[in-house]
Amino acid sequence: MNYVLWIQDIVYAHQTILGVSSRRIRGLDIGTGATAIYPILACKTEQSWEMVVTELDDYSYECACDNVSSNNMQTSIKVKKASVDGPILFPVENQNFDFSMCNPPFYGSKEEVAQSAESKELPPNAVCTGAEIEMIFSQGGEEGFVGRMVEESERLQTRCKWYTSMLGKMSSVSTIVQALRARSIMNYAITEFVQGQTRRWAIAWSFSDTHLPDAVSRISSNTLSQPFPSFSPSEVENALFEVLQAIPGSENTWSRSARRGNQNRKVGDRDQASVSAKDRSQILKPALACSCRVDCVPQEVDDDGGVLCSMESQWIYGSDRGLFESFVGHVGRKVSAALKTKMV
16 A cells, blocks of 8 residues: 555646646556455545556466456456566557556565575564465566566656556665666656565656656655745745746746857747647747745744744756756845845
Protein backbone atom coordinates (compact mmCIF):
# COMPACT_ATOMS: atom_id res chain seq x y z
CA MET A 1 0.00 0.00 0.00
CA ASN A 2 2.91 2.34 0.66
CA TYR A 3 3.99 1.90 -2.96
CA VAL A 4 0.46 2.62 -4.23
CA LEU A 5 0.25 5.78 -2.11
CA TRP A 6 3.58 6.98 -3.52
CA ILE A 7 2.27 6.39 -7.05
CA GLN A 8 -0.78 8.51 -6.11
CA ASP A 9 1.53 11.32 -4.99
CA ILE A 10 3.43 11.16 -8.29
CA VAL A 11 0.29 11.13 -10.44
CA TYR A 12 -1.44 13.99 -8.67
CA ALA A 13 1.61 16.16 -7.98
CA HIS A 14 0.75 18.44 -10.90
CA GLN A 15 -2.86 17.54 -11.64
CA THR A 16 -3.95 21.19 -11.67
CA ILE A 17 -0.76 22.63 -13.20
CA LEU A 18 -0.57 23.86 -16.81
CA GLY A 19 -4.27 23.34 -17.45
CA VAL A 20 -4.24 19.57 -16.82
CA SER A 21 -7.85 18.43 -16.52
CA SER A 22 -9.15 15.47 -14.61
CA ARG A 23 -9.22 12.30 -16.73
CA ARG A 24 -8.83 8.58 -16.39
CA ILE A 25 -5.37 7.59 -15.24
CA ARG A 26 -3.80 4.53 -16.88
CA GLY A 27 -1.11 2.56 -15.07
CA LEU A 28 0.99 -0.51 -15.84
CA ASP A 29 2.01 -3.19 -13.32
CA ILE A 30 4.95 -5.33 -14.48
CA GLY A 31 4.79 -8.89 -13.12
CA THR A 32 1.55 -8.55 -11.16
CA GLY A 33 1.79 -12.00 -9.55
CA ALA A 34 -0.98 -14.45 -8.69
CA THR A 35 -2.89 -12.01 -6.46
CA ALA A 36 -2.72 -8.93 -8.74
CA ILE A 37 -2.57 -7.05 -5.45
CA TYR A 38 -1.10 -3.76 -6.74
CA PRO A 39 -3.72 -3.06 -9.43
CA ILE A 40 -6.54 -4.13 -7.11
CA LEU A 41 -5.32 -1.77 -4.38
CA ALA A 42 -4.79 1.04 -6.90
CA CYS A 43 -8.19 0.71 -8.57
CA LYS A 44 -10.03 0.23 -5.28
CA THR A 45 -8.59 3.43 -3.83
CA GLU A 46 -8.77 5.35 -7.14
CA GLN A 47 -11.91 4.23 -8.96
CA SER A 48 -11.20 6.48 -11.98
CA TRP A 49 -7.94 4.62 -12.64
CA GLU A 50 -7.45 1.73 -15.04
CA MET A 51 -4.58 -0.75 -15.02
CA VAL A 52 -2.89 -2.99 -17.53
CA VAL A 53 -0.94 -5.76 -15.79
CA THR A 54 1.48 -8.36 -17.10
CA GLU A 55 2.48 -11.80 -15.82
CA LEU A 56 5.00 -14.31 -17.15
CA ASP A 57 4.20 -17.45 -15.14
CA ASP A 58 1.29 -19.49 -16.55
CA TYR A 59 -0.19 -20.46 -13.18
CA SER A 60 0.15 -16.94 -11.72
CA TYR A 61 -1.42 -15.50 -14.88
CA GLU A 62 -4.51 -17.72 -14.49
CA CYS A 63 -4.78 -16.90 -10.79
CA ALA A 64 -4.46 -13.16 -11.46
CA CYS A 65 -7.25 -13.34 -14.06
CA ASP A 66 -9.46 -15.22 -11.59
CA ASN A 67 -8.68 -12.76 -8.79
CA VAL A 68 -9.53 -9.75 -10.96
CA SER A 69 -12.76 -11.43 -12.04
CA SER A 70 -13.78 -12.46 -8.50
CA ASN A 71 -13.37 -8.82 -7.44
CA ASN A 72 -15.54 -7.65 -10.38
CA MET A 73 -12.74 -5.44 -11.69
CA GLN A 74 -12.54 -6.67 -15.30
CA THR A 75 -13.44 -3.22 -16.65
CA SER A 76 -10.63 -1.55 -14.66
CA ILE A 77 -7.86 -4.17 -14.83
CA LYS A 78 -6.66 -5.96 -17.98
CA VAL A 79 -4.25 -8.89 -17.50
CA LYS A 80 -1.78 -9.60 -20.32
CA LYS A 81 0.52 -12.59 -20.74
CA ALA A 82 4.21 -11.75 -20.94
CA SER A 83 6.82 -13.82 -22.77
CA VAL A 84 10.35 -14.76 -21.75
CA ASP A 85 11.91 -13.40 -24.93
CA GLY A 86 9.72 -10.32 -25.27
CA PRO A 87 10.28 -6.82 -23.89
CA ILE A 88 9.35 -6.12 -20.27
CA LEU A 89 7.48 -2.93 -21.13
CA PHE A 90 5.67 -4.34 -24.17
CA PRO A 91 2.24 -2.77 -23.36
CA VAL A 92 3.82 0.71 -23.61
CA GLU A 93 4.55 0.09 -27.29
CA ASN A 94 0.82 0.30 -28.11
CA GLN A 95 -0.63 2.51 -25.35
CA ASN A 96 0.30 5.62 -23.40
CA PHE A 97 0.57 5.33 -19.63
CA ASP A 98 0.72 7.78 -16.75
CA PHE A 99 2.92 5.44 -14.72
CA SER A 100 4.37 1.97 -14.53
CA MET A 101 5.15 0.03 -11.36
CA CYS A 102 7.09 -3.13 -10.66
CA ASN A 103 8.12 -5.39 -7.78
CA PRO A 104 11.00 -7.15 -9.54
CA PRO A 105 12.70 -10.46 -8.72
CA PHE A 106 15.19 -9.59 -5.97
CA TYR A 107 17.77 -12.32 -6.57
CA GLY A 108 20.02 -13.48 -9.38
CA SER A 109 20.22 -17.17 -8.42
CA LYS A 110 19.11 -19.82 -5.90
CA GLU A 111 22.53 -19.52 -4.26
CA GLU A 112 21.94 -15.81 -3.67
CA VAL A 113 18.60 -16.60 -2.03
CA ALA A 114 20.29 -19.09 0.30
CA GLN A 115 23.13 -16.69 1.12
CA SER A 116 20.64 -13.97 1.96
CA ALA A 117 18.80 -16.27 4.39
CA GLU A 118 22.03 -17.42 6.04
CA SER A 119 23.29 -13.87 6.56
CA LYS A 120 20.27 -12.86 8.67
CA GLU A 121 20.84 -12.85 12.42
CA LEU A 122 17.22 -13.75 13.23
CA PRO A 123 14.85 -16.19 11.55
CA PRO A 124 12.26 -14.70 9.15
CA ASN A 125 8.97 -13.43 10.59
CA ALA A 126 6.95 -14.99 7.75
CA VAL A 127 7.21 -17.87 5.32
CA CYS A 128 8.39 -16.90 1.83
CA THR A 129 5.66 -17.91 -0.62
CA GLY A 130 7.15 -16.38 -3.77
CA ALA A 131 7.52 -18.65 -6.77
CA GLU A 132 11.04 -19.10 -8.16
CA ILE A 133 10.19 -17.00 -11.22
CA GLU A 134 9.03 -14.21 -8.90
CA MET A 135 12.16 -14.39 -6.73
CA ILE A 136 14.93 -14.94 -9.27
CA PHE A 137 16.02 -13.15 -12.45
CA SER A 138 19.11 -14.96 -13.69
CA GLN A 139 20.45 -11.92 -15.57
CA GLY A 140 21.42 -9.91 -12.51
CA GLY A 141 18.50 -10.04 -10.10
CA GLU A 142 16.63 -6.80 -9.47
CA GLU A 143 19.51 -4.68 -10.74
CA GLY A 144 19.49 -6.52 -14.05
CA PHE A 145 15.70 -6.50 -14.33
CA VAL A 146 15.23 -2.80 -13.60
CA GLY A 147 18.33 -1.98 -15.64
CA ARG A 148 16.63 -3.64 -18.60
CA MET A 149 13.53 -1.53 -17.92
CA VAL A 150 15.73 1.59 -18.06
CA GLU A 151 17.11 0.49 -21.44
CA GLU A 152 13.63 -0.13 -22.85
CA SER A 153 12.27 3.14 -21.47
CA GLU A 154 14.96 5.08 -23.34
CA ARG A 155 13.35 3.91 -26.57
CA LEU A 156 9.75 4.42 -25.40
CA GLN A 157 10.45 7.86 -23.84
CA THR A 158 7.26 9.77 -22.91
CA ARG A 159 4.81 7.03 -23.89
CA CYS A 160 4.89 6.43 -20.14
CA LYS A 161 5.16 9.61 -18.08
CA TRP A 162 6.75 8.03 -14.99
CA TYR A 163 8.53 4.67 -14.92
CA THR A 164 8.88 3.29 -11.39
CA SER A 165 10.10 0.18 -9.61
CA MET A 166 10.50 -1.06 -6.07
CA LEU A 167 13.94 -2.26 -4.96
CA GLY A 168 14.71 -4.71 -2.16
CA LYS A 169 18.37 -3.78 -1.64
CA MET A 170 19.76 -0.32 -0.95
CA SER A 171 22.84 -1.13 -3.05
CA SER A 172 20.57 -1.50 -6.08
CA VAL A 173 19.52 2.15 -5.81
CA SER A 174 22.97 3.49 -6.71
CA THR A 175 23.29 0.95 -9.54
CA ILE A 176 20.04 2.08 -11.15
CA VAL A 177 20.91 5.75 -10.63
CA GLN A 178 24.20 5.14 -12.45
CA ALA A 179 22.28 3.49 -15.30
CA LEU A 180 19.99 6.51 -15.54
CA ARG A 181 22.83 9.02 -15.45
CA ALA A 182 24.76 7.06 -18.08
CA ARG A 183 21.81 7.74 -20.40
CA SER A 184 21.52 11.40 -19.31
CA ILE A 185 18.18 10.71 -17.60
CA MET A 186 18.36 13.29 -14.82
CA ASN A 187 14.67 13.63 -13.94
CA TYR A 188 14.36 10.89 -11.32
CA ALA A 189 13.15 10.43 -7.75
CA ILE A 190 13.95 8.06 -4.91
CA THR A 191 11.95 7.17 -1.81
CA GLU A 192 12.00 4.63 1.02
CA PHE A 193 9.16 2.48 2.38
CA VAL A 194 9.29 1.26 5.98
CA GLN A 195 6.52 -1.00 7.25
CA GLY A 196 7.23 -2.78 10.53
CA GLN A 197 10.58 -4.52 10.12
CA THR A 198 10.41 -4.44 6.32
CA ARG A 199 12.38 -1.79 4.45
CA ARG A 200 12.17 -1.21 0.70
CA TRP A 201 13.26 1.49 -1.72
CA ALA A 202 11.66 2.77 -4.90
CA ILE A 203 12.90 4.76 -7.87
CA ALA A 204 10.99 6.70 -10.52
CA TRP A 205 12.28 8.33 -13.69
CA SER A 206 10.76 10.39 -16.46
CA PHE A 207 11.63 11.76 -19.89
CA SER A 208 9.15 14.64 -19.45
CA ASP A 209 9.97 18.14 -18.22
CA THR A 210 7.57 17.84 -15.27
CA HIS A 211 9.30 17.80 -11.90
CA LEU A 212 8.13 16.34 -8.61
CA PRO A 213 7.95 18.31 -5.35
CA ASP A 214 10.56 17.50 -2.71
CA ALA A 215 7.96 15.65 -0.61
CA VAL A 216 7.81 13.05 -3.40
CA SER A 217 11.29 13.38 -4.94
CA ARG A 218 13.99 12.82 -2.34
CA ILE A 219 17.02 13.17 -4.54
CA SER A 220 17.82 16.66 -5.85
CA SER A 221 15.87 19.56 -4.44
CA ASN A 222 13.29 21.07 -6.74
CA THR A 223 12.39 23.64 -4.07
CA LEU A 224 14.56 26.66 -3.28
CA SER A 225 14.05 28.73 -0.14
CA GLN A 226 15.17 32.27 0.71
CA PRO A 227 14.69 33.61 4.26
CA PHE A 228 13.38 37.12 4.98
CA PRO A 229 13.94 37.72 8.70
CA SER A 230 12.44 40.77 10.41
CA PHE A 231 9.49 40.97 8.00
CA SER A 232 5.93 39.84 8.54
CA PRO A 233 4.24 37.29 6.25
CA SER A 234 1.95 39.96 4.81
CA GLU A 235 4.88 42.23 3.98
CA VAL A 236 6.72 39.45 2.16
CA GLU A 237 3.53 38.33 0.40
CA ASN A 238 2.76 41.86 -0.85
CA ALA A 239 6.31 42.38 -2.09
CA LEU A 240 6.32 39.00 -3.83
CA PHE A 241 2.99 39.72 -5.49
CA GLU A 242 4.19 43.09 -6.80
CA VAL A 243 7.42 41.59 -8.16
CA LEU A 244 5.62 38.75 -9.95
CA GLN A 245 3.04 41.13 -11.39
CA ALA A 246 5.83 43.21 -12.93
CA ILE A 247 7.39 40.24 -14.78
CA PRO A 248 5.93 39.62 -18.27
CA GLY A 249 4.51 36.13 -18.41
CA SER A 250 5.63 35.31 -21.95
CA GLU A 251 9.28 36.28 -22.04
CA ASN A 252 12.53 35.56 -20.25
CA THR A 253 13.35 39.08 -19.08
CA TRP A 254 15.50 38.29 -16.06
CA SER A 255 18.47 36.18 -17.21
CA ARG A 256 21.80 37.64 -18.29
CA SER A 257 21.31 36.66 -21.93
CA ALA A 258 17.83 38.22 -21.94
CA ARG A 259 19.22 41.47 -20.60
CA ARG A 260 21.68 41.49 -23.49
CA GLY A 261 18.67 41.43 -25.77
CA ASN A 262 19.31 38.21 -27.67
CA GLN A 263 16.81 35.88 -26.00
CA ASN A 264 13.28 37.30 -26.39
CA ARG A 265 11.68 34.06 -27.74
CA LYS A 266 9.62 35.66 -30.47
CA VAL A 267 8.56 34.01 -33.66
CA GLY A 268 10.80 36.36 -35.64
CA ASP A 269 9.99 37.77 -39.02
CA ARG A 270 8.00 34.76 -40.22
CA ASP A 271 4.45 35.35 -41.28
CA GLN A 272 2.23 34.10 -38.44
CA ALA A 273 -0.24 32.64 -40.92
CA SER A 274 2.45 30.35 -42.31
CA VAL A 275 3.31 28.81 -38.97
CA SER A 276 1.95 25.27 -38.69
CA ALA A 277 -0.14 24.07 -35.76
CA LYS A 278 2.81 21.98 -34.57
CA ASP A 279 5.10 25.03 -34.68
CA ARG A 280 2.58 27.09 -32.72
CA SER A 281 2.30 24.43 -30.03
CA GLN A 282 6.09 24.44 -29.66
CA ILE A 283 6.17 28.24 -29.46
CA LEU A 284 3.44 28.34 -26.81
CA LYS A 285 4.99 25.57 -24.73
CA PRO A 286 6.39 27.20 -21.58
CA ALA A 287 10.12 27.02 -20.94
CA LEU A 288 9.53 27.31 -17.21
CA ALA A 289 6.69 26.87 -14.75
CA CYS A 290 7.18 27.27 -11.02
CA SER A 291 5.22 28.27 -7.96
CA CYS A 292 6.21 30.79 -5.29
CA ARG A 293 4.77 30.98 -1.81
CA VAL A 294 5.56 32.57 1.54
CA ASP A 295 6.24 30.14 4.36
CA CYS A 296 6.51 31.06 8.01
CA VAL A 297 7.45 29.15 11.16
CA PRO A 298 5.53 30.55 14.16
CA GLN A 299 7.64 28.64 16.68
CA GLU A 300 10.86 30.27 15.55
CA VAL A 301 11.50 33.98 15.92
CA ASP A 302 14.33 36.17 14.77
CA ASP A 303 16.32 38.59 16.93
CA ASP A 304 13.64 41.27 16.59
CA GLY A 305 10.86 39.01 17.80
CA GLY A 306 9.12 38.61 14.41
CA VAL A 307 7.97 35.40 12.76
CA LEU A 308 10.66 33.81 10.60
CA CYS A 309 9.44 34.02 6.99
CA SER A 310 10.86 32.60 3.79
CA MET A 311 9.98 32.52 0.11
CA GLU A 312 9.72 28.98 -1.27
CA SER A 313 9.91 28.42 -5.03
CA GLN A 314 9.06 25.01 -6.47
CA TRP A 315 10.25 23.95 -9.94
CA ILE A 316 7.23 22.40 -11.67
CA TYR A 317 8.03 22.27 -15.38
CA GLY A 318 10.99 22.88 -17.68
CA SER A 319 14.21 21.28 -18.86
CA ASP A 320 16.63 24.08 -17.93
CA ARG A 321 17.45 24.08 -14.22
CA GLY A 322 19.64 27.15 -14.70
CA LEU A 323 16.62 29.09 -15.95
CA PHE A 324 14.69 28.11 -12.82
CA GLU A 325 17.53 29.08 -10.49
CA SER A 326 18.12 32.41 -12.25
CA PHE A 327 14.40 33.21 -12.06
CA VAL A 328 14.28 32.45 -8.32
CA GLY A 329 17.40 34.52 -7.75
CA HIS A 330 15.93 37.44 -9.70
CA VAL A 331 12.63 37.33 -7.78
CA GLY A 332 14.43 37.00 -4.46
CA ARG A 333 16.61 40.05 -5.14
CA LYS A 334 13.60 42.11 -6.25
CA VAL A 335 11.58 41.12 -3.18
CA SER A 336 14.50 41.94 -0.89
CA ALA A 337 14.95 45.34 -2.54
CA ALA A 338 11.22 46.11 -2.30
CA LEU A 339 11.16 45.25 1.41
CA LYS A 340 14.20 47.38 2.15
CA THR A 341 12.69 50.32 0.26
CA LYS A 342 9.49 50.15 2.28
CA MET A 343 11.45 49.85 5.49
CA VAL A 344 13.30 53.05 4.70
